Every structure is written in C-alpha cells, then in structure tokens.
Amino acid sequence: MICWMLLFVLTTTCVSAAATPASDLSILPTAVRHISVSSQEELEAAIKTARPGEHIILEDGEYGELIVTCSGRQGEPVIVRARNTLGAKVTKVEIQGHDAWVIGVDVINGGAAKLTGARGRISSSRFHTPGTAIQVTASATGSIVDHNEIASQATPQSEYWDGILMTQNTVNMHVFRNYLYGANAGKFNEAIVTSHTTSVRTQQTGNIIEYNLIENWHNTRAISTKSGGNIIRFNTCIDANEIVNRSGVNNHYIANWIEGDLRIHDEGQVIIGNKVIGGTIRVASGNQPPATPDYIPAKDTLVVGNDGILEVGFNFAASDIHPAVNTRIEAHKGQIKLGRHVGTTISEVTDMEVPTPIKLTPADVGPFAPTAPRSLVMAYAELQVGNILLPITAESAEYVVRLPFGLTAPPEIKAVSPEELRLSKLMDPAATVQIRQAAELPGEAVVEVADADGKLLHQAKIRLEKAPPAVDFLFDGTVATEAAPGALLHTVKDNIAIGLKVDGPDWMIRRVDLELVPIVMGDKVESERRTLYSGNQPVNAVLDVYAVEDGTYELHARLESIYGHVSERSATLLVDAWTELNDELEPPVETWFFGLMQRNKTVRESAGWQYATDQPEAFFGDSTRRVRSAAGPGPEFLIWEAAGLWEFELVVYTRDVQVEKAVELAVSAAASADDQSWQVLPYVCETAETSAAGWQKQMLRGRLPDAATSAAVKYFRFTISEGYAPGDIQLGRVILIHKGKK
The missing domain is CATH 2.60.120.260 (Galactose-binding domain-like)
Known part of the structure; x- marks a missing residue:
C-alpha cells in the first residue's frame, strides 16, 4: 500500500551522481529492521532491545551520551546511524558491544569516542575535543575507524592529545579516510598512534592505516608506530611534523605523501614509494640496543623508490652511538647522506614495483567523502536530479528536492541505469520509468514506474524547491574560510571591507542586514549591537576600526530572498588594531x-x-x-x-x-x-x-x-x-x- 503522507526531503548534501564507485565498506549491510528514534529515551530503549542486523536511525537533533551496549554478529552488525550525516548530535560515543557500528554523528561539547567491543566501527563522525578523540582498546580487535573529521582542541597545557589511539595490544585495526587537523598546541600531539609503549615492539598487531589526511599538525607526530607488522600507506601529511616508527619491527611504509619527516627506528622496516617534501627520510642510529628499547637503531631496512632527502645513520639524540645496520637503498630519487652506519648498500635501480603516492584533499576524506558509508534502499528507480540522487521507494509518493538557490530553471531529471546505481537496489529490474519534467523552478515533476507488461507499479510527485541561499563572508574581497567547521574567526588589524557572497543573482535578494555585537567574557553585549548595513543588495560595508575598541565581536548577517528563504551567517571578529x-x-x-x-x-x-x-x-x-x-x-x-x-x-x-x-x-x-x-x-x-x-x-x-x-x-x-x-x-x-x- 502506498503511504501518501510520508515525505522525504533531499538537499544538496546527498551523494553526488559523479562520485567514485564504492568499496565494500562504503555500502552498509542491508537492515533486517529500521528503528527510528528522536529522543534520548527512545535511543536508549532501542539499544536495549536491538538485534543483529538492525539499524537504529537517529533523526536530526541533540541527544546525550551514545552508549552502545548491544551486540550484533559478524556480517550482521547492529548499526546506530544518523539519518542525515552529522545531523544527530551526541556528547559521547562508547561502543561496548561487539559487532556494533556508529555512523555519522556529530560529537559535541568536547566529547570523545571509545571502542571496547570487537569488530566495532566509528565512521563519518565529527570530533572537536581537547583530549584523545577516538580510543580503541585491546579488546576491540578487528575494529574500523574511518571517514571521521577530527579537529584538535589541544591547549598549551595539554600533556597528550591523540586523534586516534590504538592501545598497546590492539590488533587488526583498519583506519582509513579520516581527516585530522589543527594540532598547534600541547606537549605531545599525535594524530594516529598504534601504541604509547615500546613494550609491544615485536608483537605483530597487523593494523592498516591508509588514505588518511593529516593537516596543520605542528607538534610531534602525525603517525606514530610502536608495534610490529603494520601497514602505513597512501596517507597525506601536510604541514605536519613527522611520521615515525618509534619502535616495532616489520612495518611497511608505502607511498605516503609527507610534507615533513619520515623517521625510522628498529628492525625490518620496508620503506617504498614515499614522497617527502620539505623534510627528510631518516634511517636512524640509536642510543639503546633492542634488549632495553629506547631509540633503537634501524636494522635491515629496505628503502626503495622513495623521493626526497635520505639520511642513513641520523642521530636523533646526542647519545645515539649505535649505527644503522644493513640499510638497502634502491632507485632513490634525491640526495643520500650517510652518517653513523654499517653495511649500507646503494643501487640506482630496482626490480620491485613502486606505487605512486597520492596527495589527498579534504574532499577525499571525512564524513562527506564519496567513499563514506551509506545504506542501500530497495527502490523502483533511482533518479538523478541535478547533482542529487533520489531513490523512488514504495513508501513514498511525494518527494521534495531542494536545489541550489541560484538556479533559474529546473534541471532535467534522468533515471540512473542499473549499472550506475549508488543508493539503491531495484525492486523490479525490468520496470520502465517515465518522467514528466517540471516546467519551472519552483515546480513539480511526476515519475511513473511500470512493469514489463505496462502495468503501473508506482507514481510519485517530485516537488522542486530552491534551497535557502548559501552565504559566505567576503573580507577585503576574499572569501572567509573556517578554521574548523562552524568556527569562522577573522583577525582585524585595519579597516576592512565586508561583503557577502551569495549563490544567486542580486535580484533574488529582498533584504540584507549586517550587524556587529561585542562579546565580553563569552556573552554578547546586546545594548551595544550596531548595524553596519541594511538594504536590498549584497553587502558592501566597511568596518572602521577607529569606531570600535580592540576586542571580540560577533558579525551576523541575515539575508532574506524573494522566495521567503532566510539565511543567516555569523563570524567571530577579533579586532586587534591598536597598540x-x-x-x-x-x-x-x-x-x-x-x-x-x-x-x-x-x-x-x-x-x-x-x-x-x-x-x-x-x-x-x-x-x-x-x-x-x-x-x-x-x-x-x-x-x-x-x-x-x-x-x-x-x-x-x-x-x-x-x-x-x-x-x-x-x-x-x-x-x-x-x-x-x-x-x-x-x-x-x-x-x-x-x-x-x-x-x-x-x-x-x-x-x-x-x-x-x-x-x-x-x-x-x-x-x-x-x-x-x-x-x-x-x-x-x-x-x-x-x-x-x-
């Protein structure tokens, strides 16, 4: 039976039709049952009764702590996921049950995640925390940490700040497509860590760390390894201090893009195809023999097809008196420096296959990457509406698609071929799809699905609407960028021109208001709110630093369109113009x-x-x-x-x-x-x-x-x-x- 009252709203945050084909982990297992929750009480009740293979769907809104105590089975995990990525906000994540996954939540108020159950997964989530963001304990064997966004909130007083920490006995982890950035303070900031102790250096933990982007990581280490048998490959480190094999034997470092150092200690490491820019590949000497590990000299290191400055026998500490032993160098591109070493061999060629490193961007990683996990639905058809993919299901006969504000004509709606389906599985692969296109925007299209005999299976209306205007601030003509999602901070040293960039023509704008209000000790001083601009065109205002005192201000823009949309945008201005x-x-x-x-x-x-x-x-x-x-x-x-x-x-x-x-x-x-x-x-x-x-x-x-x-x-x-x-x-x-x- 068709449910005429169910309304699905899709926006431009949906998966792009041109996205990269999914890997196995990007398709979530089909749910045996969906349980929708919209409150903390409903969430806790659903977790208590959840069975293997069930999906608990978090509707948009704020929840408390997300403590997953239920368990699934191998191949049939219990999945707690946000209906809309980052739309569900929680204060903490803890996965205690085995085969339990959490997907797409926004962890607020400095909260963190902890995995203790085997084969758990935390994916497509966001963390802004002053402490360790995601901790994986020894009992969480075979867990997955992927597509998360992790912003450091470490302070100068922070002793340790880890993005993703695997404790000393964590094995068979898969850590991939995470975006970690912004560690500029604290004593020890390590983006991804296999262990904090060297006592497991000979243990073969078998963790795979790949395709992660680590950016603006100034203090200590981007990736730190202290266990054995790990693979670190195809990661990108930009403006980051170093990747280091602090200890641990038989690790592989393959095709990483490193704008910093790659430092290698201990025995049996394989270093292949890495590109090092602005730093050095350091095959280190050491100050302790393996019996009492501290800084263990590199031994039996294979270095093949790397690009960058290479130093063998590099002294990390003044007491490094033990040489690097038996380093084999093949097909190296770049300068080679020899220090305290024994048994080094150098060949200009190699018969090994050398992979090419990839420089990742924020679009390749994090919650909204094309490879981020998603759930397939059973559908009559999958339609492409502009850059949005829309499954047509039996449960709904009416859809709303919000298109970019600046569009002046409706896009052509097309049926996606069975070979290119991204979000759905077809209920009837032999069915035919007829589409009556919308004549205007806003407007309405109609889709009809018939079986092979021409019998009508389903009819649905697609209402095309304009999304609210996307608004960005322009400071002196340049688009302002966020230091972190939702955190737009701009330092003002002199008079600045303030404008707005809107994704639509001027004639679609009915009114714009731009206001400035001081912030004192975290509170807005409403009595001193002032209007910088009010009119019917995009803003062209000037902030006169002679008219304001040094301090913190909120800059707030409110824009109303001729269609009745209201968009608001705020930025924090730090006026620091006076000496x-x-x-x-x-x-x-x-x-x-x-x-x-x-x-x-x-x-x-x-x-x-x-x-x-x-x-x-x-x-x-x-x-x-x-x-x-x-x-x-x-x-x-x-x-x-x-x-x-x-x-x-x-x-x-x-x-x-x-x-x-x-x-x-x-x-x-x-x-x-x-x-x-x-x-x-x-x-x-x-x-x-x-x-x-x-x-x-x-x-x-x-x-x-x-x-x-x-x-x-x-x-x-x-x-x-x-x-x-x-x-x-x-x-x-x-x-x-x-x-x-x-």
Whole structure:
C-alpha cells in the first residue's frame, strides 16, 4: 500500500551522481529492521532491545551520551546511524558491544569516542575535543575507524592529545579516510598512534592505516608506530611534523605523501614509494640496543623508490652511538647522506614495483567523502536530479528536492541505469520509468514506474524547491574560510571591507542586514549591537576600526530572498588594531653586566629634565616621575614616536598650577622628530584625586580629530611652558594608543 503522507526531503548534501564507485565498506549491510528514534529515551530503549542486523536511525537533533551496549554478529552488525550525516548530535560515543557500528554523528561539547567491543566501527563522525578523540582498546580487535573529521582542541597545557589511539595490544585495526587537523598546541600531539609503549615492539598487531589526511599538525607526530607488522600507506601529511616508527619491527611504509619527516627506528622496516617534501627520510642510529628499547637503531631496512632527502645513520639524540645496520637503498630519487652506519648498500635501480603516492584533499576524506558509508534502499528507480540522487521507494509518493538557490530553471531529471546505481537496489529490474519534467523552478515533476507488461507499479510527485541561499563572508574581497567547521574567526588589524557572497543573482535578494555585537567574557553585549548595513543588495560595508575598541565581536548577517528563504551567517571578529605604549618614566638602572642601562621610551628630549623618585606616598605610590631641572630656563619637551596615534592619556601631578596654560600637547607628521612643524592638540584635564601632601593627580585625555589626521601622525610631544619652577609640574605616566604592530 502506498503511504501518501510520508515525505522525504533531499538537499544538496546527498551523494553526488559523479562520485567514485564504492568499496565494500562504503555500502552498509542491508537492515533486517529500521528503528527510528528522536529522543534520548527512545535511543536508549532501542539499544536495549536491538538485534543483529538492525539499524537504529537517529533523526536530526541533540541527544546525550551514545552508549552502545548491544551486540550484533559478524556480517550482521547492529548499526546506530544518523539519518542525515552529522545531523544527530551526541556528547559521547562508547561502543561496548561487539559487532556494533556508529555512523555519522556529530560529537559535541568536547566529547570523545571509545571502542571496547570487537569488530566495532566509528565512521563519518565529527570530533572537536581537547583530549584523545577516538580510543580503541585491546579488546576491540578487528575494529574500523574511518571517514571521521577530527579537529584538535589541544591547549598549551595539554600533556597528550591523540586523534586516534590504538592501545598497546590492539590488533587488526583498519583506519582509513579520516581527516585530522589543527594540532598547534600541547606537549605531545599525535594524530594516529598504534601504541604509547615500546613494550609491544615485536608483537605483530597487523593494523592498516591508509588514505588518511593529516593537516596543520605542528607538534610531534602525525603517525606514530610502536608495534610490529603494520601497514602505513597512501596517507597525506601536510604541514605536519613527522611520521615515525618509534619502535616495532616489520612495518611497511608505502607511498605516503609527507610534507615533513619520515623517521625510522628498529628492525625490518620496508620503506617504498614515499614522497617527502620539505623534510627528510631518516634511517636512524640509536642510543639503546633492542634488549632495553629506547631509540633503537634501524636494522635491515629496505628503502626503495622513495623521493626526497635520505639520511642513513641520523642521530636523533646526542647519545645515539649505535649505527644503522644493513640499510638497502634502491632507485632513490634525491640526495643520500650517510652518517653513523654499517653495511649500507646503494643501487640506482630496482626490480620491485613502486606505487605512486597520492596527495589527498579534504574532499577525499571525512564524513562527506564519496567513499563514506551509506545504506542501500530497495527502490523502483533511482533518479538523478541535478547533482542529487533520489531513490523512488514504495513508501513514498511525494518527494521534495531542494536545489541550489541560484538556479533559474529546473534541471532535467534522468533515471540512473542499473549499472550506475549508488543508493539503491531495484525492486523490479525490468520496470520502465517515465518522467514528466517540471516546467519551472519552483515546480513539480511526476515519475511513473511500470512493469514489463505496462502495468503501473508506482507514481510519485517530485516537488522542486530552491534551497535557502548559501552565504559566505567576503573580507577585503576574499572569501572567509573556517578554521574548523562552524568556527569562522577573522583577525582585524585595519579597516576592512565586508561583503557577502551569495549563490544567486542580486535580484533574488529582498533584504540584507549586517550587524556587529561585542562579546565580553563569552556573552554578547546586546545594548551595544550596531548595524553596519541594511538594504536590498549584497553587502558592501566597511568596518572602521577607529569606531570600535580592540576586542571580540560577533558579525551576523541575515539575508532574506524573494522566495521567503532566510539565511543567516555569523563570524567571530577579533579586532586587534591598536597598540598601547605605556611609559612609566623609569630612570636608568645600573647592571653588573651592561653597566648603566637606559629605560626611557622617548626618542628626543630637551636638556632640562631629571628623574624624581622621592616621596612616592605624596604621589599616590608613583616613584618614577619626570620633572624640570634647575638648568632649564625655557620650555622643556619630551617626544615619543607614535605613528598612527589615535588616543592619549597622561598623568600629571601639580599644586596650584593651571594645567591648560602650563602644558602643551602636540603631534607631528614630519619624517624626523627634529622638525619644528607641530600641530597642537586639544585635551581634557580632570582632577582625579588629591594627596595629603596637597598634590593633585591630573588626568590629561584626548583623541585625534579624525582617521586621516591619525594616519599621518609620526610623533607626540609633551611640553612644559617657561616660567614654571622645577618640581611645579611632575609627569607621572604617558599612554599612547596608536595603530600598528604590537
């Protein structure tokens, strides 16, 4: 019976029709039963009663901890998967049962995953965590970790941060097509680790680590091996420190693309077809013999068909006195350097087959890669609608397909041939498909499926709609990129032009609003929200750093289309445009090594100045001041370099002195501080407090009249007019705020 009320909505996140053919692991086993859940309570109840071969489908939304205690059977795993990849958000994943898989979840709030059951799988999921993202214990034999996105959130205080950690006895793991990036802090950051201990160096763990992309991994190791019998192949490391065989025998490193180092210790390693750029292949000497492993010298290493600088007998530590032994080098491309070594042989040719490394991109890995796992459905037909694949099933007679906003005409809908099916299996391979195309966009198409005798099997409507506009920020004409998914951060050093890139023509846009709101201690200050732009065209606004203080802001864009769509986009702006010069007017100090060390920050000053360090209690604790000396009969001045000066604040101590007549402040745009062309600045003088000794603390504050004047300024001058006795006016502090490098 046809269910007319069931409505499937497909968007452009569906599998591309031009995707690479799937491997065996990219097709999920057919479910014996689907169980749909939409709450934490429903999820926990479904897990308690799940049987081998069942799929628990997580509808979009937020859940709590995902603890999989049920078990499947070999070939019939229990699968907990998001209906839409990354649409289901959980705080933690733990797979305790055997033959249990988790697919496509977004692990939020710094959560992580742990696999303890045999033949488990964590796939197509996303992690942003300050600790180890995915831990696989010794009991999780034969498990799979694939197509995950793992962003390091390690801090400088992090002792260890591992992306994927296999503990010391984990065997027969398959780790592939993962995207790991962004480890720039912490003491030990290792993207993929086979063990944290060298005690299993002779154990043949048989793990396969392949086709992973590790990017921006600056601290310690991209891939670290400490067990034996592993295969590390076709991985890409970009801006990463090194791949290292720390210990472990009989490992194979094959056709990896490494923009960093490949370091090899221990016995029997095979190094074939690797390309090393900007680093070195290091067949290392060692500081310990195998009986007490620490840095074991490389022995019986086969090095064939690699490309890059090769060093044999490289000393990793100063105590590496044991040489690399019996290194066999064949068909090497690049410079060969020999250090502490014994028995090295070199041949320009080889009879071995050398594979070619592949430089992977983010599109090749992670949750949305063409090879990511998916479930096949039984369908009457599979249709191609633009770049979207749409199975037509018996359960639905109405579909909604959301197409890119910028399309002005409906795409032609075609039936996919049986040989090219990606998402489905045909219920009746002999059936014929007739399609009545949509005449306009938005619009409606109709598909009819008939059997070999022409009998109607199924009819369905396909409603074609426009997706909401895709919106990106343009900063000075360049599309802003995310440091991590959902984390758009841009540092602002100067005025920037802000625009929006929209995937559609201007006439489809009804209204655009662009607002800026300060963020203080993680909270938005709504009372200070300001509008940067409001109109009916894509934004062309300027963020004027003269109008905002340094700090953190949320930039928020809201766009409404003529079709009623609303799209919103936010970015975090870190305004860091201003430099503060704080001169506490410290006197010279005598040092035992350098002698008399000057600490003044002025670039020029008149001769009639001295330092005052006496009676700090009379000057509100200020023990470092500048005063006129007796030798100065005329005006006395101090000059600071202050390119781009915008604001200033000075502390002056007086008794019975009219500051506005006694003190002149001025700026100069001249190339030299010796130039006599100065522009006098107005300022406001306020008495902050009066000490028991009668000294008044005067605050002198001001700002340049406009941005153009500020940009031209080179120097700032403080002058005490003639006619005032030494000590009448004492300068306590100078703060100059100007644009420029910190």
